[in-house]
Amino acid sequence: xxxxxxxxxxxxxxxxxxxxxxxxxxxxxxxxxxxxxxxxxxxxxxxxxxxxxxxxxxxxxxxxxxxxxxxxxxxxxxxxxxxxxxxxxxxxxxxxxxxxxxxxxxxxxxxxxxxxxxxxxxxxxxxxxxxxxxxxxxxxxxxxxxxxxxxxxxxxxxxxxxxxxxx
Amino acid sequence: xxxxxxxxxxxxxxxxxxxxxxxxxxxxxxxxxxxxxxxxxxxxxxxxxxxxxxxxxxxxxxxxxxxxxxxxxxxxxxxxxxxxxxxxxxxxxxxxxxxxxxxxxxxx
Numbered sequence: 381x382x383x384x385x386x387x388x389x390x391x392x393x394x395x396x397x398x399x400x401x402x403x404x405x406x407x408x409x410x411x412x413x414x415x416x417x418x419x420x421x422x423x424x425x426x427x428x429x430x431x432x433x434x435x436x437x438x439x440x441x442x443x444x445x446x447x448x449x450x451x452x453x454x455x456x457x458x459x460x461x462x463x464x465x466x467x468x469x470x471x472x473x474x475x476x477x478x479x480x481x482x483x484x485x486x487x488x489x490x491x492x493x494x495x496x497x498x499x500x501x502x503x504x505x506x507x508x509x510x511x512x513x514x515x516x517x518x519x520x521x522x523x524x525x526x527x528x529x530x531x532x533x534x535x536x537x538x539x540x541x542x543x544x545x546x547x
Numbered sequence: 548x549x550x551x552x553x554x555x556x557x558x559x560x561x562x563x564x565x566x567x568x569x570x571x572x573x574x575x576x577x578x579x580x581x582x583x584x585x586x587x588x589x590x591x592x593x594x595x596x597x598x599x600x601x602x603x604x605x606x607x608x609x610x611x612x613x614x615x616x617x618x619x620x621x622x623x624x625x626x627x628x629x630x631x632x633x634x635x636x637x638x639x640x641x642x643x644x645x646x647x648x649x650x651x652x653x654x655x
Contacts, residue, residue: 383551390559397563397586401570406578413582420563420589427556427600428609432592432617439621444585444628451632452578455639463575463648473572477565484561494554498600502607508614515611516618527622534626541633 385426393419406457410448417441428501431512556597564590577635577645581628588624592617 392415399412417440424433488494516524563586570583599613639645 386551386555394559394562394566397566400582400586401566401574401579406576409579409582413585416586417589420593423556423559423593424596427596429596429599429614429617432596432614432621435618435621436592439625440585440589444625447628447632448578448582451636454636455578455645457576457578457645470573473569476572477569480568481562481565484558484565488554488557488561491554491557493601494557495552496601497550497552499603500607501603501609508609508611511608511611512614512618516615519612520615520619523619527619530623531626534630538629538633541630541637 382426386423389419389422389426392416393423406452407449410445410452413448414441414445417445427498428508430507431509553597553601557594560590560594560597563587563593575647577638577647577650580647581631581635585624585628588620592620595620 396412396415396419400409400416403409403412417436421433421436421441424430424436567583567586567590570586571580574580574583595613595617599610599617602610602613604610635645638650642650644650
């Protein structure tokens with residue numbers, strides 16, 4: 381059952397990711413991105429990472445995608461016109477991609493850990509929010525506060541950047 | 548019964564990364580390039596969560612250190628999206644385009 385779910389979710393995620401890259405209209409790309417993020421959140425849940433799955437839906441499929449769609453509407457982007465393709469750049473990009481995929485398959489073939497199945501957990505179907513919270517607040521207290529400052533700086537920076545004149 | 552291996556998840560994660568890289572390398576629209584960046588960040592998150600599930604601790608629980616790292620990555624990615632989109636809007640106000648080939652001057 382889990383294996384079936386894994387294949388379906390992976391197929392949906394990768395297919396919609398390809399659609400993000402392939403569609404010419406940015407709104408269609410953004411909608412495919414939502415599907416991709418939701419499938420990825422479900423994949424997190426198949427790995428017993430419930431908290432990360434929920435965060436993925438809230439932050440990515442919620443906040444980030446609203447931001448993307450808002451900007452697309454604000455800029456009033458149309459489907460981009462077909463332009464003459466830069467064949468050298470296209471060939472270079474495809475060569476880099478091909479090399480990357482070949483390297484990836486080689487590494488996964490030779491990595492001994494990649495052939496192992498996942499070990500059983502002590503308990504299943506249990507909310508892991510408390511465990512993640514304990515790790516976060518006991519082991520990573522300083523990074524947690526630093527990231528709060530980062531979010532504040534980003535907010536102020538966006539407000540400054542969005543003003544009419546940057547003078 | 549559950550025959551999924553770590554390699555399955557790593558392969559899917561790597562393919563997602565490759566698709567995001569394709570978006571960055573092959574597309575010329577700034578917003579789509581940005582979406583490709585998000586896909587690559589998500590691919591890294593997927594492999595981190597797979598490793599967390601694979602490296603079970605002595606208590607029989609997933610390695611939550613990796614999940615905390617994913618939490619931090621998601622937070623930084625959200626901040627990065629906000630700042631990046633603000634820069635794209637500022638750029639669009641100046642040049643009325645998001646096509647990278649029209650943006651070939653360092654100073655306007």
